[in-house]
Amino acid sequence: MKAGIYLSIIVPLYNEEESARPLYDAITKGLSELNFEYEILYVDDGSCDATFNVASELALQDKRLKVIKFRKNYGQTPAMAAGIDHASGEVLITMDGDLQNDPADIPAFIEKLNEGYDIVVGWRYKRQDKLITRKVPSVIANWIIGKVTGVPIRDNGCSLKAFRADIIKKVPLYSEMHRFIPAMASISGAKIAEIKVRHHARQYGVSKYGLSRIYKVLLDLLSIKTIVAFSSRPLLWFSILALPAVSISFLGLLVSIYYAFAQPSFSIVIAGVSILFGALAFFLVLIGALGELIYKTGDIKLAKLATLTAKEIS
Amino acid sequence: MNNNVEISVIIPVSERYDSVRDLYHDYKSAMEVSGRCFEFTYVLDGDFPEVFAQLRSLQDEGEIIKLVKLSKWFGEATALTAGFEHSSADIILTLPAYYQIEPSGISDVLAGMSSNDMVIARRWPRVDSKLNQLQSRIFHGLLNFITETSYRDLGCGVRAFRRQVIDEIPVYGDQHRFLPVLAFRQGFHVKELDVQQSSKDPHRRVYRTGVYLRRVLDILTVFFLAKFTKKPLRFFGLLGSGLFAIGGMLTAFLVFQRIFMGVALADRPILLLSSILIVLGVQLFAMGLIGELIIFTHAKDIREYTVDDVVN
Numbered sequence: 001m002k003a004g005i006y007l008s009i010i011v012p013l014y015n016e017e018e019s020a021r022p023l024y025d026a027i028t029k030g031l032s033e034l035n036f037e038y039e040i041l042y043v044d045d046g047s048c049d050a051t052f053n054v055a056s057e058l059a060l061q062d063k064r065l066k067v068i069k070f071r072k073n074y075g076q077t078p079a080m081a082a083g084i085d086h087a088s089g090e091v092l093i094t095m096d097g098d099l100q101n102d103p104a105d106i107p108a109f110i111e112k113l114n115e116g117y118d119i120v121v122g123w124r125y126k127r128q129d130k131l132i133t134r135k136v137p138s139v140i141a142n143w144i145i146g147k148v149t150g151v152p153i154r155d156n157g158c159s160l161k162a163f164r165a166d167i168i169k170k171v172p173l174y175s176e177m178h179r180f181i182p183a184m185a186s187i188s189g190a191k192i193a194e195i196k197v198r199h200h201a202r203q204y205g206v207s208k209y210g211l212s213r214i215y216k217v218l219l220d221l222l223s224i225k226t227i228v229a230f231s232s233r234p235l236l237w238f239s240i241l242a243l244p245a246v247s248i249s250f251l252g253l254l255v256s257i258y259y260a261f262a263q264p265s266f267s268i269v270i271a272g273v274s275i276l277f278g279a280l281a282f283f284l285v286l287i288g289a290l291g292e293l294i295y296k297t298g299d300i301k302l303a304k305l306a307t308l309t310a311k312e313i314s
Numbered sequence: 315m316n317n318n319v320e321i322s323v324i325i326p327v328s329e330r331y332d333s334v335r336d337l338y339h340d341y342k343s344a345m346e347v348s349g350r351c352f353e354f355t356y357v358l359d360g361d362f363p364e365v366f367a368q369l370r371s372l373q374d375e376g377e378i379i380k381l382v383k384l385s386k387w388f389g390e391a392t393a394l395t396a397g398f399e400h401s402s403a404d405i406i407l408t409l410p411a412y413y414q415i416e417p418s419g420i421s422d423v424l425a426g427m428s429s430n431d432m433v434i435a436r437r438w439p440r441v442d443s444k445l446n447q448l449q450s451r452i453f454h455g456l457l458n459f460i461t462e463t464s465y466r467d468l469g470c471g472v473r474a475f476r477r478q479v480i481d482e483i484p485v486y487g488d489q490h491r492f493l494p495v496l497a498f499r500q501g502f503h504v505k506e507l508d509v510q511q512s513s514k515d516p517h518r519r520v521y522r523t524g525v526y527l528r529r530v531l532d533i534l535t536v537f538f539l540a541k542f543t544k545k546p547l548r549f550f551g552l553l554g555s556g557l558f559a560i561g562g563m564l565t566a567f568l569v570f571q572r573i574f575m576g577v578a579l580a581d582r583p584i585l586l587l588s589s590i591l592i593v594l595g596v597q598l599f600a601m602g603l604i605g606e607l608i609i610f611t612h613a614k615d616i617r618e619y620t621v622d623d624v625v626n
Contacts, residue, residue, distance in 0.1 A: 046501070052623075059625040067625040072501030078619040086624070172613030175544040219551045223606040230607060241600070245593075259580065267580035273589045280593045287600045291607050298611020 006090055007031075007038035007110070008165070010083030012076050013055065013097035014045040020054045023099055024065065030103030034110070040065045041083045042097075046073035081173040092163045094178075100128070101160040102198040109162035109195065118167050118190035118309060119182055121153055122160035122197035129201075141217060148225050149183035153194055156182070160197050164190075167308050172300065176216065180224045187231045188305035230291060231305075238288030242281040249278035321345070321352040321424065322401030324408045326393040326471075328359040331411040332514065334368040338377070341409060344417035348424050352407075355380040357397040360387035365411075391490035398480050406480065410471035412515075419509035423474050431502035432479055434465070434494050435472035435509040442516030453529060460537045461495050465506060468494065472509065475502075482620065488528065492536045499540045501620055544616065546605025554598030561591025 009027060013020060020042065027040055042059075044052045044067060052069050059065040068082055080094055091113060095101045105122065112120045127135055138157055146152035156179050163185075171184045182192050229237035252274025259267045323345065338354070345352050356369055356379060366383070373379055382400050384393060394408060405427055407420070415435055426433035440447050454466050468491050475497070483496045498504045542549040565588040571577040579585060609616070 056625045063626060065626060067623075068621055069623040069625075070501070071620045071622040074619045081617075082619050082621065172610060174609065174613050174616055174618055216548065219547050220545075222551070223545075223547050223603065223610075226603045226606060227610045238600070241596075245596070255580075265580075269583055269585050270580050272586050276586070276589050276593050280596060283597060284600055287604055291604055294604065294607050294611055298608075299614050300611050 004037045005039050005088050006036040007034075007106075008083075008087035008089030008092050009038065009040045009103075009106070010043065010080060010087060010092060010094045011041065011097045012043045012045055012079030012083065012094075013047065013051050014073065014076075014079075015047045015049050015051060016097045017047070017050040017054050019097055019099050020051055021058065023097060023103075024058050024062075026099070027103040027106075028062075030106055034107060038064065039087070039089060041087055042067045043079040043083045044069045045075070045079040046070045075176065077173055077176050077178040080178050084168055084173065087165065090165050092165050092168055094159055094161050094163075096159040098202055100200050100202060101158075102200065105160060105195075105197045106162075108197075109160075112193050112195055113162055113164065115193070116191065117193040118164045119185055119192045120162040121155070121182055121192065121194050122158040123153075123155040123194050124158050124199035125196045126199060128199050137214065141214070145180070145183070145221060148221055149180065149186070149228060151183045151186045151192060153182055153192070155194075156180070158197065158199075170305065170308060176220060177224075179217070180220065183224050183228060187228055189309045191309070230295060235285070235288045235292060238284050238291065242284035242288075245277045245281040245284065249274050249276075249281060252277065318351050319353045319401075319403040320350045321348075321405045321407055321474075322355060322397075322403040323352055324355045324357065324394060324397035324401060324406060325411050326357045326359060326390050326397060326408070327362050327365050327411040328387075328390040328393055331362070331365055332413050334365050334411075335372065337411070337413065338372060338379075340417040341420070342377075344420040347418075347421045350424075353378065353380060353401065353403065355382060355397050355401050356411075357393040357400075358383040359390065359393040360384060389488060391485045391488060394490050395480075395485065398477070404477050405474060406477060407474045408471055413512040414470060414515050415472050416510040416512050420472070422509065423472060423507055426505055426507050427474050427476075429503075430505040432473065432475035432494060432497050432504045434467075434504065434506050435470045436465075436467040436506050437470050437511035437515070438467075438508040439511065441511050441513060446516070453533075456530075457492075457495070457533050457536075460533055461540060463495050463498055465494055467506070468492065470509075488532050489536065491532065495536060496540065501622075544609055544618065546609065547599075547602035550598045550602025550605060554595045554602060556595070557591050557598065558595030561588045561593075561595060564588035565592065 011023065016023075024040065031038055042055045042065065044055060052067065055065070055067045059067050066086065068086055070079070070082070083094070084092060091110060093106060093109060095103070101122070109120045109122075127138075129135055138155075142154055142156050145156050161181070163181075167185060167188060167190055168181070170188070171181060173181070177184065186192065226237060252270050256267060256271040256274055259265065259270065323341065325341075342354070356365075358366060358381070366381075369379055369381055373381070380400060382396050384396060397408075398406060407424065409420075415437060419435065423433050423435055450467065450469060454468065457468070458464055473493070475493075479493070479497050479502055482500055483493065485493055485496070489496075494504045538549065564584065568579060568582055568585055568588065572579045
């Protein structure tokens with residue numbers, strides 16, 4: 001870690017040639033009253049416009065700005081992961097590159113972190129987006145995400161978030177997991193706070209999201225649920241999944257016995273279905289055992305994560 | 315190892331080979347046209363006594379040839395990997411151990427490296443039989459459809475690429491064939507170049523059925539690796555939920571018939587089918603979840619992005 005740098009601001013940029021400069025101005029203005037060293041990391045996610053040129057021009061004038069250029073477009077999560085890997089501050093802040101977040105909110109995030117929280121997430125309480133295609137799905141999605149992961153956050157989609165570096169650097173980030181960082185981090189017992197942030201309508205460029213991602217988000221959510229559930233009680237999660245199969249199997253068994261004794265005929269079909277679901281339940285429990293094995297041999301140990309947030313109390 | 319070497323030429327001898335001596339001299343004179351410093355490395359994938367003897371006699375004549383011999387047959391990708399490890403230059407050129415292209419085309423391939431990370435040769439115009447060409451068409455059509463790329467001759471062993479490409483993309487088994495596809499996915503610039511096919515190339519090429527099956531499986535593997543490595547649930551989940559949905563609807567229909575139309579459920583064999591679909595769906599889904607667990611626990615090894623440049 002470089003000495004002196006306290007804050008790293010990570011901004012993934014994808015085709016944001018108009019926004020790169022105003023954003024830089026806004027960040028430096030928003031942080032001008034804070035008296036500690038900071039750095040800005042622009043991650044150019046393989047843009048095909050002049051984003052990288054604009055950003056590197058800025059970087060020539062200001063040593064605090066670092067530009068990381070990807071070889072091709074990888075998506076928002078790898079961009080954030082790269083920023084986090086290259087950051088040297090104690091506190092990391094991520095934000096969107098499209099000027100929808102306001103850097104003037106950053107001091108409030110730092111204040112909140114200093115109150116003892118590990119992660120502070122923004123909540124765009126006056127969202128400047130279309131109601132039907134953006135806001136309504138977002139409210140539903142956030143509610144579901146909160147219920148499933150057990151981390152109730154009103155706005156998972158808001159990129160403006162602040163993290164303690166030692167925690168976020170240990171949280172695995174891959175695929176499209178940036179939406180679920182708080183849930184992932186909750187495995188380690190991180191304390192999460194939520195504060196209201198300003199939100200501006202998009203000024204330049206076009207939005208890079210659509211409705212089509214709902215299916216992907218749902219599947220990702222299930223993965224997260226599995227990972228989070230596994231981290232505490234490995235076998236239990238798959239056993240819960242096996243429960244419906246067990247009950248169907250048991251029901252089928254009872255019906256078969258009834259047929260065999262009370263009626264003159266015996267139903268092969270019902271017995272077959274019963275056996276099938278019994279086998280499924282067995283399979284699921286064994287899969288759970290396999291998961292246990294994977295967890296044991298993997299690199300990520302729950303105990304290590306827990307020590308990140310453990311505090312000594314004297 | 316000589317550090318001035320600009321190009322490492324690697325020639326894997328895995329199955330087919332032509333006259334070692336003629337081919338070596340043809341390749342060598344083609345390489346000398348480029349005017350750059352190069353080294354030759356032959357990798358013998360197992361025992362090839364005849365090739366070995368000829369290479370030895372070439373060495374005795376003063377030719378500088380590096381010889382790497384694998385203890386048994388491992389497959390061409392492994393032979394190539396061994397060759398990469400025993401070479402030092404920044405640019406690697408792999409050449410087949412038999413006449414596949416006219417050696418004069420090599421200089422074009424090397425010239426293409428100035429603006430690309432990888433240049434692959436495409437034998438064109440083809441002089442071999444229509445059957446071979448048809449096979450190749452079908453294979454590449456399928457591959458391009460699945461991986462959304464547009465390569466037309468991955469069977470050609472003439473490829474030049476930067477060492478960085480092979481450092482970032484580990485290949486094993488038969489996957490060397492798909493190196494351009496994987497390299498393209500990784501963000502490298504890959505260019506396909508037309509090169510005159512050698513008149514000696516057109517051999518009979520009707521393989522055993524097993525070989526065709528393996529090719530199709532290879533395509534599937536590459537497809538899976540390229541698209542779903544980091545999100546197995548997207549793949550298994552889609553298949554699983556599809557089967558589950560079909561099974562669920564079928565069961566719902568049967569239950570509806572039982573309740574409202576009085577058709578007894580007990581003697582409907584189709585109930586078994588619908589149950590099997592549900593069971594299979596759940597199993598696939600569970601496998602996807604296990605896949606996610608594997609990715610999660612190894613996420614620290616998976617760096618998804620490649621950095622091109624860092625300013626400051």
